[in-house]
Amino acid sequence: MILKSLRAFALMLVCIAVLPAAARAESPSAPTGGAAYSDPATAAHIVVPGSVATLLPDGSAAAPAAAPAQVQNAIFAANKLLNKPYIYGGGHRKFEDRGYDCSGTVSYALHGGALLKSPLDSGSFMRWGAKGKGAWITVFTNPGHAYAVIAGLRLDTSVYGFAARRLKNVAKTAFESGPRWRPTLRPSRGFRARHPIGF
Numbered sequence: 001m002i003l004k005s006l007r008a009f010a011l012m013l014v015c016i017a018v019l020p021a022a023a024r025a026e027s028p029s030a031p032t033g034g035a036a037y038s039d040p041a042t043a044a045h046i047v048v049p050g051s052v053a054t055l056l057p058d059g060s061a062a063a064p065a066a067a068p069a070q071v072q073n074a075i076f077a078a079n080k081l082l083n084k085p086y087i088y089g090g091g092h093r094k095f096e097d098r099g100y101d102c103s104g105t106v107s108y109a110l111h112g113g114a115l116l117k118s119p120l121d122s123g124s125f126m127r128w129g130a131k132g133k134g135a136w137i138t139v140f141t142n143p144g145h146a147y148a149v150i151a152g153l154r155l156d157t158s159v160y161g162f163a164a165r166r167l168k169n170v171a172k173t174a175f176e177s178g179p180r181w182r183p184t185l186r187p188s189r190g191f192r193a194r195h196p197i198g199f
Helices: 002-025 069-079 102-112
Strands: 061-064 137-141 146-150 153-156 180-182 192-195
Touching: 061 069, 069 102, 069 146, 102 137, 102 146, 102 153
Parallel strands: none
Antiparallel strands: 137 146, 137 192, 146 153, 153 180
């Protein structure tokens, strides 16, 4: 009976003294050889050399190293929307929504770059910012649709402007409606070009 009590006591000491130390040894600050969990919503912010954003095989975009932080952050914000559906009016009342329409998508990206304080609809974007194309960001807008070109890459809810059969090594998501990075630009006829001041 005494032997069993001593074993139980020893086991309790091990649990109290050794297990917490082992848990600390496997903290993210200590190399474990394993892979750490990464929440897709806070996925790595990939940066590539140069001044043009790159469409990655998973449909997300890598920000150019030469871009200002606001532009990079707008790209990283837009990457968070890639699995969201198109919902008419989505993103108009609040930035965080279950789906987004065209102007909600543009608003979310600009807000992520600290370039917009509250969401706008496509008609309101026609008077936003400064006239013409920007050096880093251009919002193309008319009363019925808005999309953006950020560091040379098109962010749009519409698949207009390219044929799937001509493009290889492009994520399937680029051919779906909803907030997505598109592998090609589209004609801007019928749209007003606006840009954030200084960008």
